Amino acid sequence: xxxxxSNTLPKIHPVAGVYLGATAAKIKKNGKTDLVIIExxxxxxxxxxxxxxxxxxxxxxxxKSHLKSKQPRALLINSGxxxxxxxEAGLENARKTCQWLADELGCSLEEVLPFSTGxxxxxxxxxxxxQGLPDALANRSINGWPQAMAGIMTTDIVPKMVSRVVNIDxxxxxxxxMAKGSGMIHPNMATMLGxxxxxxxxxxxxxxxxxxxxxxxxFNRITVDGDTSTNDACTLSATQQVDMPSISDINSxxxxxxxxxxxxxxxxxxxxxxxxxxxxxxxxxxxxxxxxSEEECLKVAHAVALSPLVKTAMFASDPNWGRILAAVGRxxxxxxxxxxxxxxxxxxxxxxxxxRAASYTEDQGQAVMKQADISVRxxxxxxxxxxxxxxxxxxxxxxxxxxxYRS
Amino acid sequence: xxxxxSNTLPKIHPVAGVYLGATAAKIKKNGKTDLVIIExxxxxxxxxxxxxxxxxxxxxxxxKSHLKSKQPRALLINSGxxxxxxxEAGLENARKTCQWLADELGCSLEEVLPFSTGxxxxxxxxxxxxQGLPDALANRSINGWPQAMAGIMTTDIVPKMVSRVVNIDxxxxxxxxMAKGSGMIHPNMATMLGxxxxxxxxxxxxxxxxxxxxxxxxFNRITVDGDTSTNDACTLSATQQVDMPSISDINSxxxxxxxxxxxxxxxxxxxxxxxxxxxxxxxxxxxxxxxxSEEECLKVAHAVALSPLVKTAMFASDPNWGRILAAVGRxxxxxxxxxxxxxxxxxxxxxxxxxRAASYTEDQGQAVMKQADISVRxxxxxxxxxxxxxxxxxxxxxxxxxxxYRS
Numbered sequence: 098x099x100x101x102x103s104n105t106l107p108k109i110h111p112v113a114g115v116y117l118g119a120t121a122a123k124i125k126k127n128g129k130t131d132l133v134i135i136e137x138x139x140x141x142x143x144x145x146x147x148x149x150x151x152x153x154x155x156x157x158x159x160x161k162s163h164l165k166s167k168q169p170r171a172l173l174i175n176s177g178x179x180x181x182x183x184x185e186a187g188l189e190n191a192r193k194t195c196q197w198l199a200d201e202l203g204c205s206l207e208e209v210l211p212f213s214t215g216x217x218x219x220x221x222x223x224x225x226x227x228q229g230l231p232d233a234l235a236n237r238s239i240n241g242w243p244q245a246m247a248g249i250m251t252t253d254i255v256p257k258m259v260s261r262v263v264n265i266d267x268x269x270x271x272x273x274x275m276a277k278g279s280g281m282i283h284p285n286m287a288t289m290l291g292x293x294x295x296x297x298x299x300x301x302x303x304x305x306x307x308x309x310x311x312x313x314x315x316f317n318r319i320t321v322d323g324d325t326s327t328n329d330a331c332t333l334s335a336t337q338q339v340d341m342p343s344i345s346d347i348n349s350x351x352x353x354x355x356x357x358x359x360x361x362x363x364x365x366x367x368x369x370x371x372x373x374x375x376x377x378x379x380x381x382x383x384x385x386x387x388x389x390s391e392e393e394c395l396k397v398a399h400a401v402a403l404s405p406l407v408k409t410a411m412f413a414s415d416p417n418w419g420r421i422l423a424a425v426g427r428x429x430x431x432x433x434x435x436x437x438x439x440x441x442x443x444x445x446x447x448x449x450x451x452x453r454a455a456s457y458t459e460d461q462g463q464a465v466m467k468q469a470d471i472s473v474r475x476x477x478x479x480x481x482x483x484x485x486x487x488x489x490x491x492x493x494x495x496x497x498x499x500x501x502y503r504s
Numbered sequence: 505x506x507x508x509x510s511n512t513l514p515k516i517h518p519v520a521g522v523y524l525g526a527t528a529a530k531i532k533k534n535g536k537t538d539l540v541i542i543e544x545x546x547x548x549x550x551x552x553x554x555x556x557x558x559x560x561x562x563x564x565x566x567x568k569s570h571l572k573s574k575q576p577r578a579l580l581i582n583s584g585x586x587x588x589x590x591x592e593a594g595l596e597n598a599r600k601t602c603q604w605l606a607d608e609l610g611c612s613l614e615e616v617l618p619f620s621t622g623x624x625x626x627x628x629x630x631x632x633x634x635q636g637l638p639d640a641l642a643n644r645s646i647n648g649w650p651q652a653m654a655g656i657m658t659t660d661i662v663p664k665m666v667s668r669v670v671n672i673d674x675x676x677x678x679x680x681x682m683a684k685g686s687g688m689i690h691p692n693m694a695t696m697l698g699x700x701x702x703x704x705x706x707x708x709x710x711x712x713x714x715x716x717x718x719x720x721x722x723f724n725r726i727t728v729d730g731d732t733s734t735n736d737a738c739t740l741s742a743t744q745q746v747d748m749p750s751i752s753d754i755n756s757x758x759x760x761x762x763x764x765x766x767x768x769x770x771x772x773x774x775x776x777x778x779x780x781x782x783x784x785x786x787x788x789x790x791x792x793x794x795x796x797s798e799e800e801c802l803k804v805a806h807a808v809a810l811s812p813l814v815k816t817a818m819f820a821s822d823p824n825w826g827r828i829l830a831a832v833g834r835x836x837x838x839x840x841x842x843x844x845x846x847x848x849x850x851x852x853x854x855x856x857x858x859x860r861a862a863s864y865t866e867d868q869g870q871a872v873m874k875q876a877d878i879s880v881r882x883x884x885x886x887x888x889x890x891x892x893x894x895x896x897x898x899x900x901x902x903x904x905x906x907x908x909y910r911s
Contacts (some may be wrong), residue, residue: 150833151837151840152830152833153843182830184857216826217826326830409903423733423734425558426557427558429560435558435589451559452591452625453625491899495816495903496816496898500899
């Protein structure tokens with residue numbers, strides 16, 4: 098029951114130089130599509146970012162290593178098995194599958210980046226991947242997005258895609274991206290994968306900068322328990338196919354427009370992951386204003402967004418302002434004076450002067466809490482910094498999904 | 505359904521110089537006992553520790569201030585209302601109730617310490633407290649422990665008391681303590697209160713040291729979401745009534761024995777709080793060995809103990825070792841090599857060399873997980889430090905209790 102999402106894909110704009118193929122290689126027990134190839138035209142530049150989890154998966158280790166030597170010509174993605182916590186054998190398996198694809202495409206091993214998502218700790222069924230590759234290769238096409246999207250999903254209920262054409266300095270630039278991740282808290286499913294491509298001409302340096310900044314404000318602002326899973330990865334590839342001057346000046350209007358487009362797409366994808374959160378019935382935005390630093394704003398935002406008490410109250414549509422205030426209080430801010438802050442639910446001030454706002458009525462709070470999209474705004478009134486994170490509520494179904502997942 | 509606890513009180517040894525009175529002042533809606541006085545004989549020394557939550561409750565602020573000037577002669581405790589997030593009026597209310605009790609006992613305002621536990625954000629009903637005080641005073645007695653215990657409970661299913669007589673250097677010393685707190689994560693109920701008294705003769709300095717050290721390894725090692733609630737408080741009072749040399753040397757065998765007794769009692773009380781955790785069906789010990797520092801051991805222990813994924817797996821009796829490994833991996837340890845660590849469920853090695861232990865079988869894991877008491881042991885193999893924390897599982901009932909709490 099994703100919050101405010103549907104099963105319908107948006108209008109997808111193909112991206113020149115990107116060919117997607119997919120197949121059902123029987124890695125997933127349910128027989129659904131689980132093997133995806135994204136071929137990138139020669140000359141494509143790619144930036145990537147990965148989980149910081151020390152127990153990162155074999156494909157993460159290998160992809161990082163490959164990126165150091167070559168620009169990728171293909172992304173090889175499987176769902177149904179994370180190839181995580183699989184030790185040295187897992188690395189060897191990832192390497193083999195990349196080599197097979199490299200042989201088919203006539204490129205080198207290092208030009209293939211592997212990505213896996215699914216159950217942790219099971220050996221990657223490489224024979225199935227080997228057998229599936231020819232079909233995935235055969236059906237690859239510039240229009241292969243829907244099948245590719247299906248092929249990266251695990252427990253996702255809905256597909257997550259954003260596609261748009263943006264005019265930058267007179268050139269129509271296409272951006273198309275997809276993401277998977279069901280559940281804000283889902284490290285055992287090696288949660289989050291995101292792939293965004295564009296046909297823009299842009300330098301490698303700016304592509305890297307753009308990805309880092311966009312991920313920071315999007316995928317890193319959804320509460321995965323404050324964590325990263327073992328397999329989280331996000332790539333941004335630019336095929337350079339548009340006939341335009343290369344974007345290479347960070348202060349140019351072109352870069353500004355490019356980076357804004359990537360930010361918006363990644364934020365939308367990230368929010369879709371939260372909306373499709375396990376058991377989610379509410380989408381919650383936590384905005385913290387007036388902090389002294391990004392760090393303290395995030396401390397407060399995460400204390401609220403991760404609090405099981407706040408999240409169960411949200412599930413119950415209960416405007417339990419005491420739980421929000423207590424979460425802010427325990428966030429660990431130095432010299433925080435709770436008498437100086439205000440907390441809003443939507444536009445309703447619920448906390449002021451260290452307690453319930455004088456103007457507040459339960460009816461006002463109830464009206465906000467009944468909505469599917471809820472905003473919590475905390476005004477710290479001690480600085481100029483703002484941060485926003487997104488999360489979802491905590492329902493019976495969350496427990497049910499996670500208690501029964503392996504059975 | 506507390507894990508391994510019963511409703512039966514242990515044999516309680518009264519403590520010379522401690523008089524407990526209690527009554528039902530109708531602060532609680534259900535009409536149960538909710539007002540408690542613990543009178544401490546003149547000459548009693550008290551150490552206390554309080555929540556670090558910036559949104560701490562009025563009684564916490566007042567008690568800290570009173571402790572600075574006088575040794576307490578009485579503890580005034582109410583349940584049913586936390587007097588938290590009540591602003592300046594809350595402080596004034598706490599002060600009034602202390603003054604009323606001080607007048608009755610013929611002591612000064614500063615000699616009364618207030619404690620409140622219950623719902624946050626509602627004005628303290630001080631008239632009810634004023635009306636209840638005479639009855640609580642009238643029935644106070646050295647044997648008043650059971651009523652006092654009842655009077656500090658909120659959503660606790662069972663009472664939590666430990667009492668023992670320990671021979672220290674030839675003197676029989678009595679220690680009796682009680683605690684309340686239902687749910688490892690319960691800041692809105694202003695969770696944890698603990699009161700331990702002894703008749704020992706001991707210096708104020710050592711009493712303080714002993715309390716700080718004991719709390720650190722007991723109440724601060726149960727996972728309250730990594731948090732402290734707005735009202736958490738714990739006191740250790742020594743009435744000095746035993747005819748013995750005062751314990752004043754930190755290196756003496758007497759202090760060692762004293763401190764060991766307090767540690768054991770507080771650890772037992774702390775574990776009782778977890779066992780009575782909201783919706784708890786399992787008691788989980790997370791032990792981390794071989795760390796470089798206390799800080800990193802606690803990071804790992806809390807990453808595991810607070811992980812909703814680990815906790816729902818525990819609820820499902822699912823030996824999902826991948827979730828535990830992923831939690832360790834994301835704990836944020838510098839240069840952690842997951843190939844060097846082992847993870848045990850009970851005595852069963854589940855993770856070794858970065859993946860599932862070669863010797864592990866699902867049947868072995870299942871056998872451990874079926875038990876009500878489960879131990880998770882993580883061997884980091886990179887240092888000499890160990891830490892242990894306790895938590896409980898995450899069940900449907902946790903969501904139910906917290907979603908429906910106010911309705």
